[in-house]
Amino acid sequence: MANLPHFIQYQGSKRNLAKHILQVFPKNIRRLVEPFAGTAAMSVAASVNRIASSFWLNDLNKPLIELLELAIEEPSEIADSYLELWNAQHTNSVTHYFEVRSRFNETSDPKPLLYLLARCVKGSVRYNSEGLFNQSPDKRRKGTRPETMKRNIAGVSSLLKGKCKFTSLDYREVLEQIEDDDFIYMDPPYQGVCGNRDSRYLSGIDFDDFVLALEQLNRKGAKFAISYDGKLGDKTFGKVLPKSLNLEKIEIEVGRSSQSTLLGKEETTIESLYLSPSLSRGLTNTQIGDLSYIGKKPKQLTLLEKHGEFAAATR
Numbered sequence: 303m304a305n306l307p308h309f310i311q312y313q314g315s316k317r318n319l320a321k322h323i324l325q326v327f328p329k330n331i332r333r334l335v336e337p338f339a340g341t342a343a344m345s346v347a348a349s350v351n352r353i354a355s356s357f358w359l360n361d362l363n364k365p366l367i368e369l370l371e372l373a374i375e376e377p378s379e380i381a382d383s384y385l386e387l388w389n390a391q392h393t394n395s396v397t398h399y400f401e402v403r404s405r406f407n408e409t410s411d412p413k414p415l416l417y418l419l420a421r422c423v424k425g426s427v428r429y430n431s432e433g434l435f436n437q438s439p440d441k442r443r444k445g446t447r448p449e450t451m452k453r454n455i456a457g458v459s460s461l462l463k464g465k466c467k468f469t470s471l472d473y474r475e476v477l478e479q480i481e482d483d484d485f486i487y488m489d490p491p492y493q494g495v496c497g498n499r500d501s502r503y504l505s506g507i508d509f510d511d512f513v514l515a516l517e518q519l520n521r522k523g524a525k526f527a528i529s530y531d532g533k534l535g536d537k538t539f540g541k542v543l544p545k546s547l548n549l550e551k552i553e554i555e556v557g558r559s560s561q562s563t564l565l566g567k568e569e570t571t572i573e574s575l576y577l578s579p580s581l582s583r584g585l586t587n588t589q590i591g592d593l594s595y596i597g598k599k600p601k602q603l604t605l606l607e608k609h610g611e612f613a614a615a616t617r
């Protein structure tokens with residue numbers, strides 16, 4: 303599981319957390335729906351583990367979903383176009399990057415997007431307020447080698463080819479079309495402190511709208527899990543979802559923050575996973591207890607329990 307195939311770096315990708323998140327998924331999913339698919343890390347993980355065989359990948363970022371679709375359905379075509387763009391950078395790679403970026407911003411073509419994602423600073427996407435890709439090139443690296451890219455794309459394609467529906471809708475439209483035995487995994491952008499915009503993604507979401515959509519899912523009895531807020535040390539990021547939704551909250555220790563380590567602080571990053579009532583009903587109390595703090599260091603659990611925060615945070 304540690305080596306789940308992936309061909310793009312994407313901030314917020316759940317690739318490294320997938321094995322923990324997967325523990326709460328039902329073991330036999332008719333269709334896994336990801337309304338905020340990004341790089342579809344959870345669908346890849348669910349396919350590797352054979353717990354789902356049909357997928358609906360949706361993301362409001364249209365070129366990103368088109369790129370995912372091309373990679374899954376036409377892996378050779380996108381690998382060849384990457385090879386061509388990668389080879390063309392050799393005369394002046396920085397100028398070439400800016401040319402490809404302009405082309406992408408004019409056309410929204412997913413092929414140049416793959417090159418930009420592989421070649422931009424720290425592999426991290428940035429959009430300006432007009433939705434234009436504005437990240438700079440990484441001057442020290444030339445981007446993933448074409449043969450590695452081809453292998454990675456083939457890895458993802460072999461797991462999902464012919465099994466997915468691809469759309470680029472607002473998540474609320476997807477949730478309205480949910481069918482009875484779908485399982486939904488949601489990984490929306492964090493609710494930042496400075497409003498709904500997050501330059502890492504093309505669009506943010508409104509907190510109240512999201513809560514309303516979850517209420518409707520609960521009314522339908524839908525099974526879903528959401529990665530939502532998180533903590534670094536004692537700092538919480540993202541708004542906590544209201545208790546009235548009756549969600550079960552599980553905390554996953556992601557690891558030591560490298561920035562905190564640099565500053566000599568002992569801070570760990572914790573991500574929350576919320577389970578819908580119909581999902582947690584299918585789990586026994588012992589399972590929930592075991593999952594409630596999926597950490598790398600059991601010591602942390604003791605600390606949280608001592609301060610009485612654990613029970614409060616999970617109910």
Ligand SMILES: C[S@@+](CC[C@H](N)C(=O)[O-])C[C@H]1O[C@@H](n2cnc3c(N)ncnc32)[C@H](O)[C@@H]1O
Nearest residue numbers: 314315316338340341343362363472473489505
């Ligand atoms: C945290 S990322 C998902 C990462 C994904 N789980 C992965 O493993 O790569 C959130 C995604 O939500 C998408 N998004 C933002 N607003 C949206 C909306 N209103 N409807 C659908 N998708 C949206 C963003 O484009 C972004 O790709």
